[in-house]
Each structure stands twice: as C-alpha cells, then as structure tokens.
Amino acid sequence: EVLARIKMLLKMKELNAKLRIAYTNLGDLTSFAGEIIKSFNPFHFDFIDKIDRLVGQVIRQNADMAEKPQQVIVAILGETKNWEWYQYQFILNKLQRHPLKLDLQHHLELPIDNPQVVFYNEADLEKSEILPIIRKLESIPIRVSNIVCYLSPDLCFLAVNYGGEVSSYEASVLNSLVMQSQFLKSIAKQVQETEDAFAYAVYILANAAEAHDEDTGSHLVRVGEYSALIAKKLGMPETFMKTIRLQAQMHDVGKIQIPARILRNPGKLNPEEWEEMKKHSLYGAKILGDHQRLKMGKTIALSHHEWWNGKGYPNGFAEKDIPLPGRICAVADIFDALTNDRPYRQAFSNKEALEMLEEIRAEILDPELSDLFLENFKDVVAIQEEGREDRWKKYKLSTPDYDQLIRR
Secondary structure (H helix, E strand, O other): OHHHHHHHHHHHHHHHHHEEEEOOOOOHHHHHHHHHHHHHOOHOOOOOHHHHHHHHHHHHOOHHHHHOOOOEEEEEEEOOOOOOEEEEEEOOOOOEEEOOOOOHHOOOOOOOOOOOOEEEHHHHHHHOOOOOHHHHHOOOOOOEEEEEEEEOOOEEEEEOOOOOOOOHHHHHHHHHHHHHHHHHHHHHHHHHHHHHHHHHHHHHHHHHHOOOOOOOHHHHHHHHHHHHHHHHHHHOOOHHHHHHHHHHHHHHHHHHHHHHHHOOOOOOOOOOHHHHOOHHHHHHHHHHHOOOOHHHHHHHHOOOOOOOOOOOOOOOHHHOOOOOHHHHHHHHHHHHOOOEEEEEOOOOOHHHHHHHHHHOOOOOOOOOHHHHHHHHHHHHHOOOOOOOOOOOOOOOOOHHHHHHHHOO
C-alpha cells in the first residue's frame, strides 16, 4: 500500500511538472505568435528568417530545457523546386544554422495536400516508415533517440532528441508553431500576388491611354524609374519611392479621352486643339477617382503640368503649392519626352535635353529637383533604354513653344 501510494505521488508529481511545462509552453506560444504577427510585413517576408525564429523557440538552449529537442533539421522547397536542408544547433549560447547536403525528401512520403505530423520514440524507430531518414541522419552523424516530424509538400521540420519520450503533446506544439509560419507565408504570397495584379492593372491602364505611341511601354517604365530615382536622392521613404515608381506611369492616363487626330498630329496644334490637349490632366484625375490606393496617381495626373512660375495648367499652382509627386514626375516626364521620338519631331540628344532642362530650371521645373536629376545623371543614363540611337534636330527652345515641343 505504501509503495502504491509513493508511485501515485510520483506520478502526480510528474503530471504536475508536465502541466507546468504545458502552461509555460502555452504562454511562450502566445508571446511568439504576437511577436511574429507584430513584425509581419507581407512585402518583405523572409521565410528563412521566420524559420530561424521558430527554431529558436523550439530548440533546447540549456540543460534546464530538457523537454525540448537537442537538434532541428529543416528542409525548404525553393522556387526552383530544389530542396534545401539545414541543421540547427544551439552552441555557445547562439543558434547556429548549417546547410546539409542531403536528399532526405526522397525517403519521405510527403503528403500531397494537408500537412502531417508524426512522432516516434526509440522503441518505435526500427518499425517506422521514416527508418531510411534515421539511417541517413546517423551518417552525418546524428544519433536519433526520438523524433517529431512536420511534413508538408514544401516544408519538412524534424525535431530530434527530446529529453524524454515524445507524445501527441510535443507533436501538437510543433504543429502549432510551424503552422503559424506557414500561414504567414501563405498570406504574404497572396498579398504579393494581389499587389502584382494591381501593378499590372495600373500598367495596362496607363499603356492603353498612350496607345498612339509605339514606345509607350518603355516610356512609362522610364518615367516611373526616373521619378523613383529623384525620390530616392531626395531622401523620401521607401514606400514613397515604390508608389511613385508605379503610379507615375499614369501621369497621362487622361489622354485616353483625347481624340487620336490630336495625339498623332505631326504639326503644331491650333489653339482649339491645344485647349483640348490640356484637358487630359482633368480627365486623368477623374478617371483615377478618389480611391486611396490611387491617390498619388491622381495627384500626379492633375499636377505634373503645373509650372514652377505658376504659368502651367490646369490650376496655375506655383512653387511648393504644386504637390511634390507632380513636381518629381514633371522632371522625369520632360526629360524622357525630349530624348525620345514623337510623331511631330525626332529625339534630342542627352546633351541637348540637359541644356534645355538648365534653361527651364526655376521657371518650369522645381530647381532643387532639377539639380538632383542633373547631379545623378549617371544613374539616369543607366535607366535609359540601351541601344537607342539618338536622333535630333536643332531647336531653339522658348518658353511659349515649350509645351508644344513635348506635347505635354
């Protein structure tokens, strides 16, 4: 009776210890999930970094963590459909990751759809379906006494050598942790796909508006890249640079409502035609509407024809009253328009275009932005389309003729 009572007390002590560990793990899981979600950025999602953090949460870091695995083996299916294997250990108070040259996935029956979590203790290993994996690990050498495996079509996570026997509890904890990272990876992929679709829709809309121009696609991309370059040199945040790179491409989207006979006119526009051409700024703003995602595009469409001296259109804004995105795009658009062929003239050389920019500095363009553009002209040249033959005619620039020159 005494022995039975002692055994019962020892069993109760063991269960209490496991309960405390379970509560601790539950708290750790909650904290880890909160940190992961707080730092989640779908546009800069680094899956291997998330795996590193996950392993740091799972792996044994000192002798007091006997309930955790001593090592972790991870395999990730890359974009090229090649598996990359890594071994994790906690050595000298630091988590270390080393690549493994193993093709263990050939010895695994990976699930086609839903992930699978299995666990084995030493007594079960010889009869398990993962015995070939055990033999491979022993060749590294890693002697396996127990193991918990998370298996999916694109991720394998093997937690090896817990301090005691493993059970469905350890399998459940590992599954919860890995699923968090897999979930965030899926969300990041979906967000990026949505963002790519949005960018493509913007490009198609902008391209349709300038279908009269054979070089429209390249022109739109260059204007976006020049605008992003100016924004970068101005010290603007990365989000601003990314947005203006995309939405500056819609600067002339309003031209979709301008008659083709005006857009393709090889000669000088008459006053009536010119007044109609100038309306494309207002048309563009109306087309883009009030959606928050297109706010910068609308601003650019409406303001990139405003002049620094207040003589532009449609509102006659001057200097800093002109929104910054419009001032940036004006520099980019003017330079690209000058250095590329148009139906009514041939392209100017870079040298002549720069001379023209100097002439209209502080009259049409923001002088600070013009200077930034000129100071970083090597970067501008790198963006320009390679292999284009510069052809131009001598043209005496004068402010009254300026808009006619580039048909803005």
